[in-house]
Amino acid sequence: MTQERDQDPTTPYYDRPTGGWGSLKSVLKHAAKDRIGLGTLDTLRRQNKPGGHMCTSCAWAKPPSPHLAEFCENGAKATIWDLTRSRCGPDFFARHTLTELRTWCDHDLEAAGRLTHPMRYDPASDRYVRTTWGQAFTAIGQALRDLDPKSTVFYASGRASLETSYLYQLFARLYGHNNLPDSSNMCHETTSVALKRTIGAPVGTCVLDDFDHCDLMLFFGQNTGSNSPRFLHPIQQAVRRGCKIVTFNPVRERGLVEFMNPQSPTEMLSGRGTPVSDIYLQLRPGGDIAAIAGICKHLFDKGALDRDFIAKHCHGFDAFEAWIRAQTWDGIEATSGLPRQDLIEVAELYAKAKRVIGVYGMGLTQHVHGGDSVGMLVNLLLMGGNIGREGTGICPVRGHSNVQGQRTVGIAEKPELVPLDKLADLFGFDPPRDTGMTTVEAVEGMIDGTVRGFISLGGNFGRAIPDLARTEPAWAGLDLNVQIATRLNRTHVLAGPGAWLLPCLVRAERDKQKSGPQMVTMEDSLSHIHGSMGRRPPASRYLLSEPAIIAGIAKATLPPNPQVKWDDWVADYGRIRDLIEATYPDQFADFNARMTQPGGFYRGNSARERDWQTESGKAELTIPASLSALGGDPAPDAFTLVTLRSNDQFNTTVYGFSDRLRGLSGDRMIVLISREDMARAGLADGQRIALVSAADDGIPRRVEGLSVVPYDLPRGCIAAYYPETNPLVPLSLYDQASKTPAYKSAPVRIET
Structure with a gap:
């Protein structure tokens, strides 16, 4: 079957191949917009190759014999975005209050550039103001000591390295909780639960x-x-x-x-x-x-x-x-x-x-x-x-470049997935054994006030989650809100009195510690482990690496423990890899020796x-609850909403306003709907509408200012962009086994 034979020719579509000249032109457009230099070109040349820099975009495998250019259109955009010349420093925040910044669109917030200095939120001026790393660590540590550990959440976005992730989960457990949701909770946690149940891996x-x-x-x-x-x-x-x-x-x-x-x-x-x-x-x-x-x-x-x-x-x-x-x-x-x-x-x-x-x-x-x-x-x-x-x-x-690897080294709210006894022996403490919060449970805790502290290792949690209209006000009520990030995003401007913005290196930048330049590692979708070495100069001399930031907060929070050597681990990441090997010896044997192996080294899979x-x-072999994965048929006047990412987007990061591969561009506030359903609903091309939730829970949800675009879709299905239509996805609508939000099947009605 071909696109030309099956595609509805009266609706927008892209009539050329994926890749090709369209992909090349898109990369060149973004390169010109960000005024990239020779250093960025050299980073792209080394990207996803042995001894080079592993892309921060998707988690697809890296072949042992790479192509001349082992990066794709979106991988190039991600690297260009990371190495932008634009800067978002204290002078930027002096010009803009957070109230003003909340009116900006997602693209414009991130386009402000790389964060350059540690910042704290000042409620009196409604601005982020410059601080020092020492002041930040001391204040954050004191706030964590004042909180019940069970009332805090340590979230991870899916891009942090294995080394960073291992330290992060260790910090959480030394502190006293298993509240370690990550972006997997919003995408492939369903996989982790279902495959474990059916094939044991x-x-x-x-x-x-x-x-x-x-x-x-x-x-x-x-x-x-x-x-x-x-x-x-x-x-x-x-x-x-x-x-x-x-x-x-x-x-x-x-x-x-x-x-x-x-x-x-x-x-x-x-x-x-x-x-x-x-x-x-x-x-x-x-x-x-x-x-x-x-x-x-x-x-x-x-x-x-x-x-x-x-x-x-x-x-x-x-x-x-x-x-x-x-x-x-x-x-x-x-x-x-x-x-x-x-x-x-x-x-x-x-x-x-x-x-x-x-x-x-x-x-x-x-x-x-x-x-x-x-x-x-x-x-x-x-x-x-x-x-x-x-x-x-x-x-x-998988999506984010190390979202699978983070789970592998212990970022998990389920204690049965983590070798807690080994952690107890290695570090001389009694790890918490209770089940921690998933993403959905963390958001529920923010809404009802039981979550008081939130640390985010990257990501844009406040924009990625469902039910945004209910969740956004909760951020201002947190006692502690720490965001470790590279660029400004929507979550950062939802700040309250206890908010801190801590800028870190990107993976393509040189990470030099006491023992010299450091390499980090990540796991791809096919369970292979790869080393990554950044070489670009940091965007600011005030940036710290993610391991250094985690260690700094942990040292200011936890009592001394002779078996927990934060300074030694930050000085030489090879020592962190030794700890990972000691914790997971069957999967990470000879970790330091194998991390630069072409194509990565395979950590194994029992089901294979x-x-x-x-x-x-x-x-x-399992029997499903019903023939439909929706959990019930939509009401007769309702549609099933599928949320989409555009071609100029990776997760919540919007690089631009082109969705070339779907024949769309410009406006992201659109609703795609078949011509048959347009006629049934009495809609016209370009008509402005609102979508409202059809969930039967009594909670109003609404997104206005959307334009109707006829599109080749099945009857009863409409599509719109993520995260703009996330407010329509009820927090209570999730996979029954994993609590992964149902972003692909939210029931909605159209109001004209």
Whole structure:
């Protein structure tokens, strides 16, 4: 199927390949806007290569033999954004009150430039004012000592290195709590819970070489073109050797339709890209369970199963088969929004394939029953023995560059995921054993006043969370609000009397400590560990590294402990890696020796070896709560809202106002809706509307000033940008197993 044949030509779309000249022009535009120098070009040259700087954008794998340019369009934007010449220092804050800054849009706040000095909020002037690091550490330490540790939250955004993350979780536990939510709580925590339950390992099972051997890839809710474009290289190679690609997504994302390699002179000169998806099915939001059920139903009817694998390795198969056979095609078609014949066509491809990989993103996880959706994809793969063999597996594509690694080294609110006994032995203390707060629970605590202190290791928590109209006023009431950051963002201007803004180095900058220049490490989506060395001069001589900031706060907060050597660890990050190895010896053996290995070193995955660390000792086939992941059908006059990132965006960071790969640009306050639904709702192109929450909880939620844009979407589905429409996502709407907010399926109504 091709874009031209299936795309509604009366709605906006991008009619050229992903990558190609469009990608090159976009990078050049951003480079010119930020007036980059030779140092930035050198950083890009070294990006994602052995001994170089690991991108701060997505977590896609780094190949052992990198391309000439091993960065994508959005990776280049992230690096250019990090190394901007613009500065946001004391003079900036002297000119602007926080009341004024709260009227600025997200892009303009971050475009003010790199933060340069430690700052504290002064309520009398409503401004951030300059302070010293010593004053900041002393005051923050005193505030933490005055608070009940259980009333504080230590949040991590997903970009901090393994070294930083290890120190951060240790500080939290030495202080006395497990309140360590991170950005995984808002995206792939559903993965961690569902995969742990079904295959005994909380992360995906694939490695990069698997994409050289598979003959079918199934994509669910993953926008490769914008969110992980370097993935398009192995996809293109797979397609050229005959691998089939099937995509399930409510939105036609151009990256999985056609790709032109910007590093191929032949493709660039010919103007011809590589068609990607053989079949592209625009299912309804939350319809993945039903779609997979339809595929499984035909496979059962056909008898296309790996019976030997199932008998040896699977538990719960008979109950799952009975559930599938009880589902009707009418129910499957109505819930998925897809014709039976399309699902049978996919099932036939699956039956013929010898090696299948299931790939997914947040379109699968961010629903009330997102865990069931992941479980259904595992079920499908297990039916064919497609986990634990070369060229097979399940592959969640993670967002932030080290969000998976942070969980690996202990940033987790669940004490059972952390080797607490080893931490007790290494550092001579009794770690807290109670379950900490998730992101949702932390926000609930801010609203009801039980959370009194908040430390944020990067990120834009106040803008990324749901229910913004309810949560924004809570920030001013905190006794302590510490933001470790590189640029100004929306969360920073929601300050109260106890707010501190602490600027840190970016990963591309030189981190020199007492023992010399330091290297940091991170984990990619495929469980490989990579070293990263920054070489650019820091944006300000007043910046500190993240480990140094954490150590400074910890020393000012905690009583002395001869086994806790903050100064030694900051002086030489290799000593932190020694601690990580001592804590996780099976995964990080010879850590310091292996961290610069080309392609990274693999920390292993039990499920890849068919060692099922589940309660039954086998891979678990699970039965979903219903055919729909939505948690209930929307009211007749309601729509299902899917929140989207644009092509000029990474998470809450908005680099510009182009959404080229969807044929959109300029205004971010838009609502995408099918022409059929426009007619049903009596709407006109460009009409100004408001969206209001249709959640049945009595809490008013509303976003006004949105323009209607006709778009190729399934019936009953509308789409709008994240984070602008986050206020419409109820805090109570989350995956039932993981509490991941349901950003992809919020019920809303349209008001004209």
